[in-house]
Amino acid sequence: MNATLSAPATIADATLERNERARGLWSDAGRRLRKNAFAMGGLIVLLLMVLAAIFAKWIAPADPNFQDYMSMMQGPSRAHPMGTDNFGRDILSRIIYGAQISLRLGVLGTLVGALLGSIIGAISGFYGGWIDSVLMRLLDVQLAFPGILLAIVIIAILGVGEVNVIIAIGIFSVPVFARMVRGSLLSLREQEFVLAARAIGAPSGRLIAVHLMPNALAPILVLSTIRMGTAILTAASLGFLGLGVRPPSPEWGTMLSEGRAYMQLAPHITIFPGLAILVAVVAINLFGDGLRDALDPKMKKTG
């Protein structure tokens, strides 16, 4: 996680060395990643899901909201590979369209969290002192609402809806990113290239943006990937609790909660959306784990 650089003579050298190192790091990582069968499998599944989401209009066999009262709650058949729900809607089509929503919630939510968290972590780690103490204590308080509880609280304030779910997931992801970026910057700021940049009078903002953050990019990328799985799970959980995206939207968690009442008669209404969530999250985790191992082979494989 902590990139060590030898002392460069000038800033030009520092930039040069960083660029070279960066290129080496990324291409090395790419080679390692391609050799990892699990990671590539995850990536392929993920790409297929993204493609299905983008081209839903052409791929989906039916309109996701078309209600066919002649064929309600039918099990899987040739006409409806995943069956139909209580309104006679084609479940496969709804899952394909749902991929748009679930992936969007996961990506945007994580992005919001990564951005906010990185800014807080960078300020905390770079300035240290009382600013650091105050920010970290604030995060401690936030941690007293563990897991999905924080997202639930935010939805309780803001109300349901897609934008609010993204905000909730974003804020819910802030602490992990903030802590990690802070840790990276704490060790990076002691390095000689930072001292050199400071010596020629680089302002703090430039120091953080140009010299420090690029060195913290790899771990941020890995964490973002892995957190995207958590984000999708959280969004689906909110949907299931009735605190996410509202029906008739085919968001996977929302679909599942709608099918719950018909569990005994038509279990496939709940089984397939859950399966979609599971496959998406497993794929993301496999790819994320591979990315981590590829970017930092020394990093230990825990949790």
Add this chain to the structure above:
Amino acid sequence: MTQYILRRLLALIPILLGVSILIFIVMRLIPGDPARQSLGPEATGEQVEILRKAWRLDEPLPMQYMAWLQRAVQGDLGRSTVSRVPVTHEVLSRLPATLALTVASSLVAVVFGLLFGIVSAIRHNTLVDRGTMLLSLIGICTPSFWLGLLLLLVFSVRFGWFPSAGAGGISHLVLPAVTLGVGAAAVIARVTRSSMIEVFSEDYVRTARAKGLSERMVVIRHALKNALIPILTILGLEFGGLLAGAVITETVFSYPGIGQLLIKSINNRDFPIVQGTLLLFAIQFVVINLLVDLLYARVDPRISYT
């Protein structure tokens, strides 16, 4: 040790104060007059005015907070806007059910987590290891509400082995505890495995083997004991996840705990109850973290608390 416990208890105060400020602000962010909300739509304007005075709602926010905190410390969190029952009563009456669920699910998590983790570590790099780790990945990635519904479908609807809703005896606890515990078990299995593999390469394990101890003694007495610290750390973190996860599990199984109450109250816009459940969740989490910290000292005498 006593001194350490005392110091840790004192350190809880700023965190709990922070939590209370956060909850107070959250509740003020919700549109609507708190006094009107608490009294319900039938109250007269005069009654609302009296309560506004009593709660100092016309004064600046810091004064409002002080008044609110004073009441909260005395156990007065207002009344439910729906049932008109005092919040403290409503919330505390559901606490035992949630505690039972959390304890049962952490038992599931620890037992299965340790078991799979140890087996995986002993059979490091074999098919058993790979299979266990794949299983744990699936365990981490499975949406708990989905797993809960599948368990209900199979074991409650099909086989009729367990009741499908409510709380009561052990039979009511089995399915919810498994649902809630699986994710944590998977994480614990992974940490246990990597921690054990590391310990297996230590000199004292080689010594233990060299002096002819049975493999079982080596694993339990020498390896596991030393591998416990990272396992405990993750356990403390997972407890928080279990508490939060109880919200979902209780909803799936219509289990009458504070998690189900929270969701119901959010949907009913019953904010005094929301506030009470949040406070209780936060207190539980902080207390559990303290207990885990204290456990460290029991497990690892090298950690001194002076």
